[in-house]
Amino acid sequence: MTLDALRRMKVQELALPLVVVLLVVIGAVLKGTIFFSTANLWNVLLQASVAGTVAVGMTFVIATGGIDLAVGSVLAAAAIVGGHYFHGAGSAWFMAGTILAGAAAGAINGIAVAWLRIVPFVATLAMLAAARGIAQQISHQTPVGLYDLEALTRIGSQRVLGIPIPAIVFLVVVALGALVLNGTRYGRYVVAVGGNREAARIAGIRVRPIVFSVYVLVGVCTGIASVLQTGQLASASPVVGLGLELDAIAAVVIGGTSLAGGRCTMLGTFFGVLTFALIFNLLTLENVESQVQQILRGVIILGAVAVQRRGH
Amino acid sequence: MTLDALRRMKVQELALPLVVVLLVVIGAVLKGTIFFSTANLWNVLLQASVAGTVAVGMTFVIATGGIDLAVGSVLAAAAIVGGHYFHGAGSAWFMAGTILAGAAAGAINGIAVAWLRIVPFVATLAMLAAARGIAQQISHQTPVGLYDLEALTRIGSQRVLGIPIPAIVFLVVVALGALVLNGTRYGRYVVAVGGNREAARIAGIRVRPIVFSVYVLVGVCTGIASVLQTGQLASASPVVGLGLELDAIAAVVIGGTSLAGGRCTMLGTFFGVLTFALIFNLLTLENVESQVQQILRGVIILGAVAVQRRGH
Amino acid sequence: MTAILEVRGLVKVFPGVTALAGVDLDVEAGEVHCLVGQNGAGKSTLIKCVSGATPPTAGTIRLLGHDLVAGRPGAALSAGVATMYQELDLVPDLSVSANIFLGHERRIGPLLARRAMRRDATELLARLGHATLDPDAQVAELRPADRQLVSMARALSRDVRLLIMDEPSAILDPPEVDALFAVVRRLTAAGVGVIYISHRLDEIARIGDRITVLRDGKTVASNLPATTSPEQLVQRMIGRSFSEVFPERSDPHGDVVLQVRRLARRPDLAETSFEVRSGEILGVGGLVGAGRTELLRAIAGLDPVDGGEVLVAGRVVPRGRPDLAVAAGIGVAPEERKSQGLWLDWDQVHNVTICDLPRLGRGPFTDAAAEHRAAAAQLRSLAVRPDDPLRLASELSGGNQQKVVLARWLLHASAVLLLDEPTRGVDVGAKADVYRVIAELAARGLAIVMVSSELAELVGFCDRILVMREGAVVAELRGGRATEEMILRHALRAEPPPEPPPESPRASP
């Protein structure tokens, strides 16, 4: 049985990378070197970095059987808060402020879910509305320019060994996320709480703090993503991040993490993010019209998951 | 203990109506007769009719532990398809075509989920993208005028006993939904599948057809909602229904139906829809600035659910 | 002797029902203290209060002289209370070793010491006589019996002062029970106190030192010697004297209803063929893991099969279509109640009537009154406690949940009834009810196949007995002439069986 389990797991884990490889091949065939150049492949990773960083935190939330719909609004609000209150203090302060703002929003979600016992969907839906409103209220509905924050804008402009900085940050966050989820006691407790709350409780695990923590975690990730975003846009806008929650959740779910909680894979999330980024990149290179793009996106998603299902 | 069970259920069931009453009182105090007039209360129901009709179908889907993210796009696509292919044939054909288109989209989702075994979230996410794309492709991004379909436009313009027709349709759909969910074998099977799939299978319930059917059902409801929408707009536009999925799901969940499946209440959904419609109505009557509106909406949602939680 | 646990005046009130009404309990170092009582007597609730899983309404729990923080599992655990709960308490998504060390993982710095835990897990399992169980296997993949072993290993993974076991033997077979007892003796010898809950009174005589009897949440007798005769115990448990467990039955001579032809699902089930006549009760014995559950599941079309066919009343039942199997008159009461049998947040009525809605309703509509009538009757005949059909299944005791599942299939007018461990976790009194009902159904002409790990039940109640080993039927015995020893001998590969059944070919796993 174990053997079988392993075999199945293998296929599961291998399916998505397969899809990714497939997409890369298609890209190489369709666009040749324009697609299959290190420059463009880094570019794909760059495009994945914001949603991807959020998805890492989202994986933890979903692992507990929760969900966070607010990430998109929080992405916008965090940068606006950071830009509005810490702009003068310089890049470092701005980043700290933005990440802190994200964490704070997450903490509120966490309290609502863990202690007020409000369904995650509803609690974070409330935050989805509120955070967007706050972003627009503070910013008076106009973007906050941050061109003067060199260190920040360098995130968008510079590269290390030819790798865009956001891509590097994303890779680091994924690696850390995988380590924490699979390698630490905390990660194991997160899975336990999601897999069988009652069992976790009678094993002496304090369930609520764990639940609370994952929302703070996704908040921090969103804050980081917000910094990456702002670094590239050189300004904080109250209208960014619309629909980000869907992108992030989709990447996690397509990666093989179960919305019911318990079963989760950070590697899967990583490839899930890549899949969406590649689809987007390909369709852009082919400069497909947006409406056709959407149709294709839908079809490709189904196709990708179908391929995955073959695993079973 | 029966008594107790009843009592507990009562509180659960009574909590949301309480919230609704609360909102009505607040409205009456703030705006007096402007709010507390039959005209406006029907208007609230009118506002609720589109999202509400969808929410009825959504309740069935969520009862099976599924979800449908595509309703917003399908709402737009259905009317566009109907308007594009059945416009000439007159109102009746248009309505039939639109509802059929909705059902077809639902059927595709149903097949993807029930037989291809694709996670509902992902399957319907694909449809979310594809349907929107199709709507825009067919319509060339321009609304399809339907002024000439009298019967259709009468849906928007006329009233029966002072009640707007969409409101009536909505009430009828809710009543039917409640009857099917609570009063029929089919409804019981839907809940059974959502509550414990394996047990349902062992009990001889054909799980897949049930799962398939609920997606068709929500498709039909979306088609009907699309007709109500189009009747009021006197034209089919490819950009309507953005974010409708969140509204519908939120109403269902806030109503007390569990996203995990197995526990569901149509009455709850009804009051959930009313809650959101009332919040929106109040904030607009007060002409609150949009950003402040969003903040308040978030706060009110949390508040409402917190009141509900008191029940436990 | 030093007292490890002192429970005084423990009260637990659930909304609408008093589970415990002032229970006292003392457990001393090195003793095995047995708890017995009817289903719903309050045994599990009592031990849940001790282990901190549920906060008691009133009363004191002193552990080694210190008051225990109520409702904090962590506190009890660190105080040395290890508990095996009645409902399996594992995280299916985690591996065996992860489950064993859940809550007290071994670590190197901030990171998990996976290798160390894997090693220790293997060691613990070996102590329980199951070195073969892979510590990396996902618990979700394990069969019930193996899961039970995992939670046992987990209880032993901490240093224990008080070990609580809630019906640990329910899904174990004799050899595994022996292994369990060996471990228990080793622990008691080391001064550990043990609370042992079981409905198998013979076990209690073997392992127990003292016995406390609960009835309706009250202590009706304590400090009884282990030598107390089963009759006396039963007398105390159900409050009336009680005899004649198995009902009288006339020999079945109906015609063949169920035919199983060369049914196979490798590796769990080798080619199997047999017939069951109307009115006949066919017992299926064997060790845990012998493939009895698989046999039933294959017949009911719940698992894909490699080959063979199943006929009901001469008509072939299409493969792999449980719905058609049910339609053809095959009912199956599964082994795992919670996961396969019950809708926990439904009331009992809905749980019982789910298979009979067409019969009980009008057209497409359901009929609440009719359902309630039908269900209530069934539930009463099985003496489900508390007697309230509208109570949620989640609020029932383990044994009563079992009865609810049973009630469904007893209500469902099927031609063939497949029962997997029907009396598991059911108290002696209720067992008699179950036997009576099954006998009545047989008398009504149903063909009944009954998997059981209780040899007495097979020998005393069944007309014929199939013994399985490693996925194959290795012997067929006559109910009357069979003895528990014979069954056991076939189940454990001993010398070849005396009367090789013509219709059951030798296994080839």
Add this chain to the structure above:
Amino acid sequence: WQTGCRKADPPKPGDGSARAEPAKTAAPPPAGAAGAKIKIAFSAPAADHGWTGAISVNAKKQGAKYDDVELSLTQAATAADQVSQLNTIMMQKPDVLVILPQDETVTPAALAAMKAGIPVINVDREFSDPAAQRAVIKGDNYGVGFQAGQYFAGQLHCKGNVVEIQGIAGISVTNQRTKGFADAIGQCKGGIKIIAQQPADFAPDKGLSVMQNILQAQPKIDAVYTHDDDMAQGVVQAIKNANRDKEMWLTGVGGSRAAMDQIKQGGLYRATFLYNPTMAASAVALARLLAKGQGLSDLTEPVIPSLIVMQAQGVFQDNVDRYMQIAF
């Protein structure tokens, strides 16, 4: 078509129609100039709406007109998408990059393109850094709002209750159309009151339900100023369904076919203020000239101007026929 610096010489009526086929006025490709095609990359917002849809259509049409131009069009749903698309496009080294940015947050990407030696032509939404664009051709959102405001002031004789249904809250388009309107009716010294102001995200269904509520709250409405023709459709229906279309009138922005039809019929829909997607076509023409190093034939300068502002043009029942042909 309109050239010159900010609000230079007021437009002559004829100009509207001239916009229809800019190829005429744009210098035709010199006979001798054969050889490599000019690669023009046009980055537009997703065609998820009448106006944005028309932008793409116009750009493509214009690109097709020239046989020496190879136009590639990409569309982005969000600013972030557009930035990453531009990263992708830049690697294809187009000769000219035409961008209709989602919002000013796209500026750095454009700046990078300019630095990389790819001239950028900005359509409609100026970058926050002038160095990010070689030329701008834009509509005049402030002007649209201002003209609308003046029209309202005139029609209402500086007295009345006005409802404003905005686009997407928080984007500059909305802010400018609001500000222009407010400034214009400012002349009435509060005679015109904005009794309700709500965004409806350029979506007809949002326009419908927002207006349904406002109609409940406001017993007396004289006119409604909406930021978009598509969205206005919902507002119109809300008013008609409430049988209050005699009580008030309404204006839109953009110049959609549906709007112009209703203006022609007369009644509720009084006017729309051109915000014409043909500017996309003009931008492509400009890009071509830029690549060829030519100026506008009718101007003396040998290079294209750096700022072209389409004059906001009111379309009313009396002049609607002239604009019908450029309706989208």
